[in-house]
Amino acid sequence: MGSADSGSQLPIISIAPYWDSQSANTTEREAVSKALHAACVEYGFFYLDISQCVDLAEPEELARLAREFFALPQVEKDKIALKHQDFARGYQRLKENVTNGKADNHEGIDIYRPVENPDKSRPLWGENQWPTVLGFQTKYEKWIEKMKKLGMILMEAMAYGLGMNAEEWRDLRAQVDDSFWVMRIIGYPSLPDDHDGFSCGAHKDYGCLTLLYADPTKSALQVFLRKRLWINADPIPGCIVCNIGEMWEIWTNGLYKSTLHRVVHRGTNYRIPFFFEPNFTARVAPLPVAGDTPNEVYKPIVYGEFLMKKVGSNFSVDPVPGGKHD
Numbered sequence: 001m002g003s004a005d006s007g008s009q010l011p012i013i014s015i016a017p018y019w020d021s022q023s024a025n026t027t028e029r030e031a032v033s034k035a036l037h038a039a040c041v042e043y044g045f046f047y048l049d050i051s052q053c054v055d056l057a058e059p060e061e062l063a064r065l066a067r068e069f070f071a072l073p074q075v076e077k078d079k080i081a082l083k084h085q086d087f088a089r090g091y092q093r094l095k096e097n098v099t100n101g102k103a104d105n106h107e108g109i110d111i112y113r114p115v116e117n118p119d120k121s122r123p124l125w126g127e128n129q130w131p132t133v134l135g136f137q138t139k140y141e142k143w144i145e146k147m148k149k150l151g152m153i154l155m156e157a158m159a160y161g162l163g164m165n166a167e168e169w170r171d172l173r174a175q176v177d178d179s180f181w182v183m184r185i186i187g188y189p190s191l192p193d194d195h196d197g198f199s200c201g202a203h204k205d206y207g208c209l210t211l212l213y214a215d216p217t218k219s220a221l222q223v224f225l226r227k228r229l230w231i232n233a234d235p236i237p238g239c240i241v242c243n244i245g246e247m248w249e250i251w252t253n254g255l256y257k258s259t260l261h262r263v264v265h266r267g268t269n270y271r272i273p274f275f276f277e278p279n280f281t282a283r284v285a286p287l288p289v290a291g292d293t294p295n296e297v298y299k300p301i302v303y304g305e306f307l308m309k310k311v312g313s314n315f316s317v318d319p320v321p322g323g324k325h326d
């Protein structure tokens with residue numbers, strides 16, 4: 001059993017005061033930043049109200065396109081399989097994703113930030129593989145642009161929430177200004193009762209911010225609270241579900257924790273998480289502003305190396321010639 005708790009106990013924060021740079025209202029922005037700080041300390045998860053910023057008919061259309069793709073015969077979907085590229089970009093069959101050693105009951109397409117000189121023999125460095133469904137790529141690319149903008153705005157709002165000044169934000173911004181973002185398009189069939197595992201097993205996200213457009217299915221996404229209780233993060237109209245990845249945990253020296261979450265999807269539907277991440281070459285280390293956080297000491301990492309290890313253990317097929325990382 002998950003829990004009877006409703007996901008609405010997670011805070012709802014409107015990003016509108018930061019979205020429109022013309023109508024900057026300092027008091028409103030400060031309130032947003034404060035709310036983000038509190039949400040990150042307490043939950044690592046929050047609802048972001050984007051109804052004044054983004055037309056939510058757009059992701060509904062994306063979900064329709066996803067449905068069209070995932071309804072295709074397996075041979076058609078396999079034409080854009082991971083193995084035709086760098087074992088990271090492209091289509092993954094049902095149960096090809098692995099979390100905590102168990103097959104996840106979902107299929108998906110992963111799209112990453114394109115690179116200048118693609119080389120599919122290099123991990124993560126191939127080309128994206130797009131479905132040929134009419135309008136698919138163009139419409140998803142529009143969404144990516146919006147989510148990149150949203151990710152950066154949210155980073156700024158969070159930086160101020162953490163107590164950074166303009167100069168400190170400028171330094172942090174330089175670590176994410178060429179985000180090695182990822183977008184996943186996930187198809188969830190109904191989780192069978194006898195499946196040994198989850199629709200997606202419990203994990204933390206890797207980078208900065210996950211911006212999830214979720215289908216309306218209830219009790220699908222579950223979040224592990226600090227008080228060691230799983231709650232549902234059911235979608236709220238006008239909002240996306242956001243959570244912070246492990247890079248925020250490092251930057252804040254553990255003050256913000258990246259929260260475990262899992263998916264138990266009993267419907268059949270599609271979800272589109274967008275992961276706003278640091279630059280591939282970013283060196284991520286505890287920030288001076290988090291200096292007086294007691295106890296935990298996080299070691300600096302290079303984001304691209306960190307990501308490569310994660311992706312290297314994500315699939316049941318061996319993703320890297322010569323073996324898995326770690």
Ligand SMILES: N=C(N)NCCCC[C@H](N)C(=O)O
Pocket residue numbers: 097098099100182200203204205206275310313314
């Ligand atoms: N980029 C992100 N966050 N992708 C989703 C991660 C899903 C969990 C993954 N199989 C794992 O075991 O880490």
Ligand SMILES: O=C(O)CCC(=O)C(=O)O
Pocket residue numbers: 184186200205212214220221261263271273
């Ligand atoms: O589908 C969801 O609700 C969450 C998916 C997720 O956690 C992920 O892809 O990292």
Ligand SMILES: [Fe+2]
Pocket residue numbers: 203204205210261
């Ligand atoms: Fe996740």
